Amino acid sequence: GQNIDQPTEMTATEGAIVQINCTYQTSGFNGLFWYQQHAGEAPTFLSYNVLDGLEEKGRFSSFLSRSKGYSYLLLKELQMKDSASYLCAVIIDDYKLSFGAGTTVTVRA
Amino acid sequence: IAGITQAPTSQILAAGRRMTLRCTQDMRHNAMYWYRQDLGLGLRLIHYSNTAGTTGKGEVPDGYSVSRANTDDFPLTLASAVPSQTSVYFCASSEREYNEQFFGPGTRLTVL
Numbered sequence: 001g002q003n004i005d006q007p008t009e010m011t012a013t014e015g016a017i018v019q020i021n022c023t024y025q026t027s028g029f030n031g032l033f034w035y036q037q038h039a040g041e042a043p044t045f046l047s048y049n050v051l052d053g054l055e056e057k058g059r060f061s062s063f064l065s066r067s068k069g070y071s072y073l074l075l076k077e078l079q080m081k082d083s084a085s086y087l088c089a090v091i092i093d094d095y096k097l098s099f100g101a102g103t104t105v106t107v108r109a
Numbered sequence: 110i111a112g113i114t115q116a117p118t119s120q121i122l123a124a125g126r127r128m129t130l131r132c133t134q135d136m137r138h139n140a141m142y143w144y145r146q147d148l149g150l151g152l153r154l155i156h157y158s159n160t161a162g163t164t165g166k167g168e169v170p171d172g173y174s175v176s177r178a179n180t181d182d183f184p185l186t187l188a189s190a191v192p193s194q195t196s197v198y199f200c201a202s203s204e205r206e207y208n209e210q211f212f213g214p215g216t217r218l219t220v221l
Contacts, residue, residue, distance in 0.1 A: 004151075031207055042199060042212035043152070050207075087151065094206040095140055095159050096167060101151040 002026045004100035006088050011106045012078055020073045020103045022088035030091040034062050034073045037085045037102065046073070046086075075105070083107045111135060113213035115200050121219045122190050130185045130216050132200030140203045141183040142167075142210060143175060145196040152199065158183055159206065190220045 003025040012018040024032070031050035035043035049055055049064035049071060061074040075082055088100040116131045134141065143155040144167075154167030158177040172194060174186045183202075187194055197217050201210040 033209065042214050044212070045209040048209060089152075091207060095142070095157045095165065096154055097142075097152075097210065098154075098168070099144075099152040101149055 002090070002092060002098040004088055004090060004098055006086075006100040006103045008101070009104045009106070011108060014078055014080060014107055014109050016078050018075045018078060018105060020075070020086050020088075020105070022071045022073070022100055024069050024071070024088070024090050024100075026090050026092045026098060028092040029066065030094070032062075032064055032071050032091070033087075033089040033097065034060075034071075035087040035089060037087060039084070043087055078107050080107050080109065113200055113202055113211060115198075115213040115216050117216060118214070119217040119219075121221065122187075124191055124220055126190050128187045128190055128218070130187075130198055130200075130218070132183045132185070132213060133181050134183075134200075134202045134211075134213075135181065136202060136204075136211065137180060138202035138204050138211075139180070140205060140208075141177065142201040142203075143173070143183070143185045144199045144201065145169065145194075146199060146215075147196050155185065155198075190218075192220045194218065195220045 034046040037043040047062035054063045059076045085102040087102045089097045113134045142157045144152040156175040158164045200213040203210045
């Protein structure tokens with residue numbers, strides 16, 4: 001089976017930085033996605049990493065180390081609207097994504 | 110419409126009944142997917158289709174069937190619903206493999 005681990009919950013203060021870690025042990029690897037999901041809504045795409053290193057997109061950055069089976073999502077200058085679940089997903093096969101259970105981030109004023 | 114639509118939004122169903130969840134996309138994406146999302150388990154792939162006319166099994170296909178008669182539509186059928194199929198079901202699409210997936214708004218299904 002696929003093993004993708006993320007922390008269940010994280011809490012941070014508005015304006016702060018939060019790092020969400022994701023470790024994976026999967027049967028295949030063709031890239032890693034991060035998705036954001038607000039309560040009661042559909043997941044929306046945040047980032048995609050297939051090569052080692054850091055991808056920056058505005059306040060959000062994502063890092064990948066394939067040799068360590070490790071990724072993180074960095075959220076900077078946190079805003080209240082960033083309160084959501086963040087899902088790590090590995091492309092294990094051409095069309096198959098395997099998702100972690102998600103990390104619920106709560107931003108406090 | 111723009112993106113992916115799903116119907117119904119929510120449904121309560123008696124065990125043993127047949128149910129079809131509908132999914133339509135207007136982005137002309139080749140690939141479509143069905144996931145279920147349960148608390149603590151994350152999203153799990155049920156079935157997928159990489160192009161019209163072909164389908165494949167995901168992680169949890171038992172009790173579900175799909176068809177892909179054309180590019181836009183990808184219905185999911187529960188032949189005889191059971192309470193363990195109570196979940197939120199998301200349909201998604203992508204232009205091709207490895208591309209980001211776009212998700213529909215979901216269907217909340219309760220089987221009693």
